[in-house]
Amino acid sequence: MPNESPTEIDKIAYDAPLSFPEPSQAWKSKMGERENNRTEKLVYGKDVPIVDLKNKWIIISGANSGIGREAALTFASWGAHLILACREPGPASREPHPVEVVEECKAAAREGGHESTTIEWWRIDMADLGSIEAFGRRWLTTERPLDVLCNNAGVGSSPGKDGKEGVYLTKDGFEFIHQINFLSHVLLTSMLLPSLAKAEAPRIVCTTSCFHYLGQYDISNFNGGTELGQEGVGMYKNNKLYFQIWLTELQRRLLLHGEYKHITVNGFHPGYVASGIWNINRAFWFRWLIVWILMLMARFFGINCQQGSMALVYIATAPECGPDPKKQGGKDERGRGGGRYFNRIWQEEAMPHCRDADARCRVWRKVAEELKLKERGLLDVLGFYGGTSD
Numbered sequence: 001m002p003n004e005s006p007t008e009i010d011k012i013a014y015d016a017p018l019s020f021p022e023p024s025q026a027w028k029s030k031m032g033e034r035e036n037n038r039t040e041k042l043v044y045g046k047d048v049p050i051v052d053l054k055n056k057w058i059i060i061s062g063a064n065s066g067i068g069r070e071a072a073l074t075f076a077s078w079g080a081h082l083i084l085a086c087r088e089p090g091p092a093s094r095e096p097h098p099v100e101v102v103e104e105c106k107a108a109a110r111e112g113g114h115e116s117t118t119i120e121w122w123r124i125d126m127a128d129l130g131s132i133e134a135f136g137r138r139w140l141t142t143e144r145p146l147d148v149l150c151n152n153a154g155v156g157s158s159p160g161k162d163g164k165e166g167v168y169l170t171k172d173g174f175e176f177i178h179q180i181n182f183l184s185h186v187l188l189t190s191m192l193l194p195s196l197a198k199a200e201a202p203r204i205v206c207t208t209s210c211f212h213y214l215g216q217y218d219i220s221n222f223n224g225g226t227e228l229g230q231e232g233v234g235m236y237k238n239n240k241l242y243f244q245i246w247l248t249e250l251q252r253r254l255l256l257h258g259e260y261k262h263i264t265v266n267g268f269h270p271g272y273v274a275s276g277i278w279n280i281n282r283a284f285w286f287r288w289l290i291v292w293i294l295m296l297m298a299r300f301f302g303i304n305c306q307q308g309s310m311a312l313v314y315i316a317t318a319p320e321c322g323p324d325p326k327k328q329g330g331k332d333e334r335g336r337g338g339g340r341y342f343n344r345i346w347q348e349e350a351m352p353h354c355r356d357a358d359a360r361c362r363v364w365r366k367v368a369e370e371l372k373l374k375e376r377g378l379l380d381v382l383g384f385y386g387g388t389s390d
């Protein structure tokens, strides 16, 4: 059982100043616009070599479109069993129905010589915690080991409040972007840890973003408060920052426990990808114009979804992104472990919050409080407290 009494670090107030200076705007912009993010720098097959995924189980959220769909096709062609975790599209959805993507994946599997893999889509709505729980329970009842969990679903804007600018709350009472892009993935991951632990070299892959450099560490306004910011982009950036911080702390805690230490978790930015993420909510006339400009820019200056998916596939399968044999066991000497951030397939320095035990523990505690993870019995191993001053 973890230590259930607060250490000094756990007693620091959420709104206390952090012990390190906020990085300069110049540094953040430089990191966000790194050369690795550039369209002309393509990733090739030789950079993401084929891995035999026979008998491996992969769950990927947001797999019916964009990066997730392309990654699913690759995983299928490499022989994996796949669960596409998708929502039932609404009548106005411009994205493919998950049923279509299942068929595409089956065709890709057959083409790769894999006739008998299981490829299914399971309903999940990241804006509904009940749906995450149902999905988690459904998976756990299969008693299968889970080899890779890809936390990929995301939205780039909020529907607004009553058709106007403002904070839109889900039925769980959380700001829309906060819940979809961050909270739901934390709950899903926490539920699936025992199943990941059963696999030989399990990985958790989180699609964060270079926008995390532009996020504000603002735990007092964690759930949106009254300020949404420009079309919710502020919440998007903040939540990508929290997600990258949270996964770094998750890796630290996993390493402390024998039954979990072989699990590797990393975050990555897929590149500037021309996907549906730029198709922001169009409730107001001027947003039509914004959407048009965003989509056009992504089309001309971004990479396509297949290129974007290469990063996801790389983090999920490349030996270098697997367990560090010295810390996590395993035989592959190339493994360098987790808690890292990649700009596409190149490791990059993340925001300094990820290296600061206090900043990490505040996010860990706050998200655990919001999701009532302790009450749900999901922190029995990793603990609520347990900060160190590393």
Ligand SMILES: NC(=O)c1ccc[n+]([C@@H]2O[C@H](COP(=O)([O-])OP(=O)(O)OC[C@H]3O[C@@H](n4cnc5c(N)ncnc54)[C@H](OP(=O)(O)O)[C@@H]3O)[C@@H](O)[C@H]2O)c1
Binding pocket: 061, 062, 063, 064, 065, 066, 067, 068, 085, 086, 087, 088, 089, 093, 095, 096, 124, 125, 126, 127, 152, 153, 154, 155, 180, 207, 208, 209, 210, 269, 270, 271, 272, 273, 274, 275, 276, 277, 278
């Ligand atoms: N595109 C970029 O330049 C870029 C850059 C950095 C990070 N990212 C991140 O990459 C990830 C994938 O995005 P993408 O670029 O591939 O965009 P996308 O094509 O819009 O894909 C987003 C996926 O998330 C799903 N999703 C959204 N809300 C959901 C919900 N409530 N429940 C379940 N699924 C939901 C979408 O399903 P529906 O089709 O049903 O909406 C879709 O499958 C996101 O986390 C995004 O933040 C993208």
